[in-house]
Amino acid sequence: MNTLAQTTSTILDIRQRQVPPALMDRMKTRFSDQFSTALAIREHHGRDESSFAAPPPAAVLFAESTQDVIDVVRMASEFSVPLIPFGVGTSLEGHVLAVQGGICIDVSRMNRVLAINAEDLTVTVEPGVTRKQLNDAVKSTGLFFPIDPGADATLGGMSATRASGTNAVRYGTMRENVLALKVVSASGDVLSTGTRARKSSAGYDLTRLMVGSEGTLGIITEVTVRLYPLPEAISAAICSFPSIEAAVRSTIQIIQLGIPIARVELIDANTVRMVNAHAKLSLREEPLLLMEFHGSPTGVKEQAELVQEIASEHRSNAFEWATTPEERTRLWTARHNAYFSAVQSRPGCRAISTDTCVPISRLADCLLESVAEADASGIPYFLVGHVGDGNFHFGYLIDPAIPEERASAEELNHSLVARALRLGGTCTGEHGVGIHKMDFLVTEAGTPAMEMMRTIKRALDPKNIMNPGKVFTL
Numbered sequence: 001m002n003t004l005a006q007t008t009s010t011i012l013d014i015r016q017r018q019v020p021p022a023l024m025d026r027m028k029t030r031f032s033d034q035f036s037t038a039l040a041i042r043e044h045h046g047r048d049e050s051s052f053a054a055p056p057p058a059a060v061l062f063a064e065s066t067q068d069v070i071d072v073v074r075m076a077s078e079f080s081v082p083l084i085p086f087g088v089g090t091s092l093e094g095h096v097l098a099v100q101g102g103i104c105i106d107v108s109r110m111n112r113v114l115a116i117n118a119e120d121l122t123v124t125v126e127p128g129v130t131r132k133q134l135n136d137a138v139k140s141t142g143l144f145f146p147i148d149p150g151a152d153a154t155l156g157g158m159s160a161t162r163a164s165g166t167n168a169v170r171y172g173t174m175r176e177n178v179l180a181l182k183v184v185s186a187s188g189d190v191l192s193t194g195t196r197a198r199k200s201s202a203g204y205d206l207t208r209l210m211v212g213s214e215g216t217l218g219i220i221t222e223v224t225v226r227l228y229p230l231p232e233a234i235s236a237a238i239c240s241f242p243s244i245e246a247a248v249r250s251t252i253q254i255i256q257l258g259i260p261i262a263r264v265e266l267i268d269a270n271t272v273r274m275v276n277a278h279a280k281l282s283l284r285e286e287p288l289l290l291m292e293f294h295g296s297p298t299g300v301k302e303q304a305e306l307v308q309e310i311a312s313e314h315r316s317n318a319f320e321w322a323t324t325p326e327e328r329t330r331l332w333t334a335r336h337n338a339y340f341s342a343v344q345s346r347p348g349c350r351a352i353s354t355d356t357c358v359p360i361s362r363l364a365d366c367l368l369e370s371v372a373e374a375d376a377s378g379i380p381y382f383l384v385g386h387v388g389d390g391n392f393h394f395g396y397l398i399d400p401a402i403p404e405e406r407a408s409a410e411e412l413n414h415s416l417v418a419r420a421l422r423l424g425g426t427c428t429g430e431h432g433v434g435i436h437k438m439d440f441l442v443t444e445a446g447t448p449a450m451e452m453m454r455t456i457k458r459a460l461d462p463k464n465i466m467n468p469g470k471v472f473t474l
Helices: 003-011 021-034 039-044 066-079 131-141 155-161 206-210 244-256 269-279 297-313 325-336 338-345 360-377 403-422 438-445 447-460
Strands: 059-062 083-086 103-106 113-117 122-125 178-184 190-193 219-226 233-240 263-267 288-295 317-322 350-353 381-386 391-398
Touching: 021 059, 021 066, 039 059, 066 083, 066 103, 066 178, 066 219, 083 155, 083 219, 113 131, 122 131, 131 155, 155 219, 178 206, 190 206, 233 297, 233 325, 244 263, 244 288, 244 297, 244 360, 263 269, 269 325, 269 338, 269 381, 288 297, 288 325, 297 317, 317 325, 325 338, 338 350, 338 381, 338 391, 350 403, 360 381, 360 391, 360 403, 391 403, 403 438, 438 447
Parallel strands: 059 103, 083 103
Antiparallel strands: 113 122, 122 219, 178 190, 178 219, 233 288, 233 317, 263 288, 263 381, 350 391, 381 391
């Protein structure tokens, strides 16, 4: 079966479980105006930033406390009704779609910063706190939280999908930065995983089990993460190249030399054109690297000079510095708006996004082959990448009314993933599996590993009520 057929069969495997009227009545009584069956609210919570469609959930509960989550889980478990956690809906792989029906648990009202421990460089928050809200809350301490997936996602959602983003090359991903969690299990019990201590050898690492589980093993109600001192100096630079290969070779050399660059983003010429049109900028319409340096003034200067020297060896053009916050914001706003710029470049389109990651030494091989294939397809696309850690994204811009375009995009995605796996990489560097990458995960992990995952799922969620139909099928 080809990938399109596999993906379509996965997406359309919609086995709606009915929500008994008795459960609806009990939830209305317990939660009152926190509980809604209004169609508009259900439809809003039945979609994310992916291109997939599924029926909306039967109802939405706006949880306001861990106790609310405990109560709804216990009620749902009694009737074997699915539960789908929802933050702000920024996921890209269908994570929040109610493919088996059920109740959506919206945690956006659980948005309190519970404890800032500046001396220990940690903070504990509820799952509905967004990354921007968190950084506003801690800025007076001289600390910040560096994980930046682009969207203003919630900490609960970022933990559930093991998110990362533009700063990962220096600060790591959610995997490295979540110290502890509070999770409501499928039985309605509350478990605490990890502590605020920087390391532990105590038992199984349940924190890492939950980080990246995509809501399939439990519902996160508290998150404790690492904070970092705000850099004394920050400098950003933008640099154009005559080709994608030149930009990528520069990146590889920067990383292999151990230069502690904080961010290094690739934007291809297609995307630069789209960003210029959307944001009314005048960036040079060639492949470019957008870089940022953190540290002391002397250290930042030394890093930047080394990088500029490396870039010049690869025939770079128009090395432009941005040292003021306003200049840096202008450049990074352009990068963060790349997705929206691309979508607006073809009115009515949907973006089929990819999310592969390969070892840094194989990045050029993977990217160049993938670009050639995308160019030959004739489908409009954009390309951005957190290339400092080997992660990059194509967005194929398709007309949803033309099935052939979706088929071509899925074939390109399949070919890209196969290439990444062949080169020692992964099918998803940061978006997660959701429903779009379920078949790819089987190829990547292999049968024994998939069976172990299923064994864990069955043991922790025997009624299969926690975000069923995601990551893998039972």
